[in-house]
Amino acid sequence: MTVSSTLKNKVAIVGVGESDIGRVPNMTGLGLNAQAAKRAIEDAGLNVSDIDGVMTAYSFTEPYFMLGSVLCEYLGIKPRLNASMVVGGASPAVMLHHAAMAIAAGQANTILICAGENRATGQSRDAAIASLTAVGHPYFEQPYGTSIPGFYAMIALRHMHEYGTTREQLAHVSVNTRAHALLHPNAHMKKPLTLDDVIAAKPIADPLGMLDCCLISDAGGAFIVTSAERARDLASKPVFLQGIGEHHTHEHLMCAPSLTQFGAAESGRQAYDMAGLGPKDIHVAELYDCFSIVPIIELEELGFCEPGEGGQFFEEGHARIGGKLPVNTHGGMLSHAHAGAAGGLFGFIEAVRQLRGGLGARQVEGAEVALVHNEGGILSSHCTAILANDKG
């Protein structure tokens, strides 16, 4: 089914902010959100009174039901638009989609998109892992002791079986991402990583080990979306939305149509169509990387390589800064930060920074067009966005 209108060049991201990241025991999840929001609003050169819409996601560490209303209350914002999106890791991109629709329809002017949790210190490690288990189906998956790493491990093993992807290629994803994190001043992980480190790490769910799994961080992230017209008058260099698309195929892995083909191909197609661009036009990609297998599949689905060649793409160094298509230049969720929906949100923050330029050793030369992909559940919900620093 096609839709009849476009969001191309209707809105721009005009401010970004990250909270302190890592172990931040002196701050609550809401506090991390507030810190990130304040930094994003300052970055945009706006005042909090300019915000008339707020979108956030969910929290596993703080017991609030109406999280969007709670966040507005905490921030002292009384917006005309407020929503809490629960599409797992896809939530930030989906929030951008909804914000763009609202602004294009004239229902809001300037929207704060915000997410964060104190996952590292706000709960025990066991509680963090146990609460994530709730993603498994409570009646037909959880009785079997399923785990999120276990679901992604089954996807990884099937990819290895069908395409010959190797254990080493999975490890290359973690190594690639860590090398980028070392160039980011606010990344959670500060030490280099070798292939041997990844392969020898504590096994979690074969073939995945501890270093194939995303971090558990305290972290919050925020960005500000406004109309393309208004963006021109603001302090920061605007980054314009060129295309965006979603696709949702299942929630539980037992109901997924395939273990090797997911909804990113369709969300990507929609985003490319809206932007009038293709994979060859993308200079930098910030892909969801909750587990090492995931960016491999996303590279394939989004058309950056052939099906089955994602592992090789990382192994041959094409995803490095300076390579054919630098991937996760901030360090991703494997090495920069992961705290609920904030994980994928940092991909947007990094894309904006890359398109503004001036990042020193981390800068992708000539970056003018970026792709950000978020996925939620077990590769269940997908949203792809294409951003550019010029109103193309």
Add this chain to the structure above:
Amino acid sequence: MSHDLPRPIVNADSQPYWDGARESKLLIRKCKACSAFHFMPRHVCPDCWSTDLEWVESAGKGSVHSFSIIRRASLDAYSARTPYVTALIDLDEGPRMVTNIVGDDALSVAIGDRVTVVFEDRGDGALLPQFQRAAAGA
């Protein structure tokens, strides 16, 4: 594997499934309108939206689509079982479901292995469908 693991939770959609399991039967949903099978029970057929659905007994045979050996359990209740196998299996009737692979040779499982259903006691008469590797040629 046993009584100290969580008992299945029964709701209105799944009552016949778990009642069947108590009698060592693996029941799956079949749509009378379009003849499609599906696993997770629901009020409508996910293929054609008919509400004219029936429960049929699966032959309890299938093959392993993928699996993982869990080395670190996410819930304490399962920690004593590690390492254990979670798998996605395709029943011969078509539907895909999650299971453990149980039995002495479970950790040697491979993609494509043939498996057959067995029932695991979870206490108070509740049985959980599980699968074990079939003898060659089964």
